Amino acid sequence: MNKTKNPKQVQIGIVGLGMAGSIMIPVIEAHPEVVLAGAAEPSEEFRHRFAKDFECPVTETLEELVRLPELDAVYIATPHQMHCDHVLMAARHGKHVIVEKPMALKAEDCEEMIRACEEAAVAIVVGHTHGFGAPVAAIREMVASGRFGALRMLQSFNYTNFLYRPRRPEELDSNLGGGILFNQVPHQIEIIRTIAGGDKVTSVTAVTGKYDTDRNTEGAVMAMLDLSGGASATIVYSGYDHFDSDEFHGWIGEGGNTKEPAQGQTRAQLAQMREQSDEADMRNQLFGYGSKLWPQIQAMARATDHPHFGTLIVSCEGGDLRSAPGGIAIYSDSGPEFEELPQARAGGGRAEVLDELCDAVLRGKQPFHDGYFGRDTLEVCLGIQRAAQSGKQISLDAKFGANRQTGRLAHV
Ligand SMILES: NC(=O)c1ccc[n+]([C@@H]2O[C@H](COP(=O)([O-])OP(=O)(O)OC[C@H]3O[C@@H](n4cnc5c(N)ncnc54)[C@H](O)[C@@H]3O)[C@@H](O)[C@H]2O)c1
The missing domain is CATH 3.30.360.10 (Dihydrodipicolinate Reductase; domain 2)
Structure with missing residues (x-):
């Protein structure tokens, strides 16, 4: 369940309540520095189930989610072809980002994502997990x-x-x-x-x-x-x-x-x-x-x-x-x-992905698996x-x- 807002914690929203998004939820709940603060998902059925389990907002679109002022970061777990647009939108709204692998499908998109995050001064972690x-x-x-x-x-x-x-x-x-x-x-x-x-x-x-x-x-x-x-x-x-x-x-x-x-x-x-x-x-x-x-x-x-x-x-x-x-x-x-x-630690590497985000957001440390790492992997x-x-x-x-x-x- 949602925890009280604390400046020493990162409030995160999940984008896409499919397989990757769902697996991350218990890992977020178990992480001392991360709070589940929202989700965006087009499927009404998934939104309905999520709303029954959590008190935080669940929206149909990412546009609505990134407008929530309490959100510090988003975990983008949507299909590959959406990663670029979704990272750009999150960065435009000043949200830090974990984006699933592959970072994008074209190197030019990765470059645009890196630039957008740098301009917005938000962290990007490419969360390949393994x-x-x-x-x-x-x-x-x-x-x-x-x-x-x-x-x-x-x-x-x-x-x-x-x-x-x-x-x-x-x-x-x-x-x-x-x-x-x-x-x-x-x-x-x-x-x-x-x-x-x-x-x-x-x-x-x-x-x-x-x-x-x-x-x-x-x-x-x-x-x-x-x-x-x-x-x-x-x-x-x-x-x-x-x-x-x-x-x-x-x-x-x-x-x-x-x-x-x-x-x-x-x-x-x-x-x-x-x-x-x-x-x-x-x-x-x-x-x-x-x-x-x-x-x-x-x-x-x-x-x-x-x-x-x-x-x-x-x-x-x-x-x-x-x-x-x-x-x-x-x-x-x-x-x-x-x-x-x-x-x-439970989560198959996901707790460590969250650690890397927290190190960046709460302690100003450059992520190792950042946009450049993700781009080079692509x-x-x-x-x-x-x-x-x-x-x-x-x-x-x-x-x-x-x-x-x-x-x-x-x-x-
Ligand atoms: N790191 C890992 O081990 C791991 C494991 C699984 C998947 N993934 C990655 O996660 C991403 C998603 O894969 P998946 O298997 O969870 O797919 P999935 O189809 O199970 O889930 C994708 C979800 O995104 C939702 N969605 C679609 N458009 C959306 C939008 N505009 N806004 C918000 N949500 C939207 C879909 O309705 C669906 O619920 C892929 O890029 C995949 O490579 C990574």
Whole structure:
């Protein structure tokens, strides 16, 4: 429920009460420095359910929400293609912003969003979530400490059922930001770049796969990235609901939730559901605020295992580091060892996203995952797409625009 206004807290409104917006709600409620202060959502049904649960205002449009004077910030969890307009509107009304990944679908839009936030002197955090998790932070610290020598290789692979979860039409259209390239791969890029201290990607080679003509968008990718600091990385992703790489992570799901093996079942369920109703409607019925899967969504947001995004192995000259259930597995010259992480915070990285917003709004700290970080991550997604289409190595150096004034951040 809404808490009393306190200058040491950030009053936040949620824009879009779909899956991402809904998962964030319990995380906001559990955060000591953030207060749920409103929501905007076109679906009357979701608004009605939200209004029954919370005393704060819920509006049909973002225009109405950003006019609320008590609001300090908004969390933009609307479909990708709306992120740019929604950030511009929030900035115009002086609201700080968390925007979901991908930051936008065009680099020029990212530039406009950065400019608008700078002109309005509001913070922008691109809240990809997975790069914020404790295992990624712990590996980053180990790398930055120099304990294992220079960073050389990073490998991120993830096999999921992504393509067979019910989707909105644009999520299956590559020209509109559909498929895994703009929805899932940003997580891998951001994990890699966070561990490499914010390094840019200088070149990309890639192949992508569209293996199902019925869902004719990229469902698989294999990419190799060169990083500005000298390390290289590979990204492999398959969303075809065959192998599930959570098997390699003790059947802990990406949000830190325990799960039952169910390979192949999402495809079968989708086929069955599609016989009964429209896929986009089905998506809303399953994932929107208060919908059928709401108890599971809440449970995921409260999961207390650490989040992960498939298998992550980071190689330094003196050892390999692997994100594992409960901590980091280390394989160095002195043999294998295991460093346990403290108890995970619930929310699969979302509590840390809110921390980064609070650090910016309450303590004036430049966010690490700011607009420049989000833009550069999008440039890599676009680079992977071009590399796969051309079959050539794509250089990204010239593609990156201006840097943030402060350069690399002090805490990384
Ligand atoms: N970080 C993560 O782990 C994560 C997880 C899921 C989704 N996402 C991101 O969140 C965004 C939303 O994805 P989703 O899966 O929640 O989609 P969704 O379809 O479940 O939810 C989107 C919601 O936005 C609402 N909406 C549409 N137009 C709006 C408007 N003009 N103003 C306010 N609300 C509006 C829709 O009615 C819907 O309820 C995407 O960009 C996606 O990439 C991130």
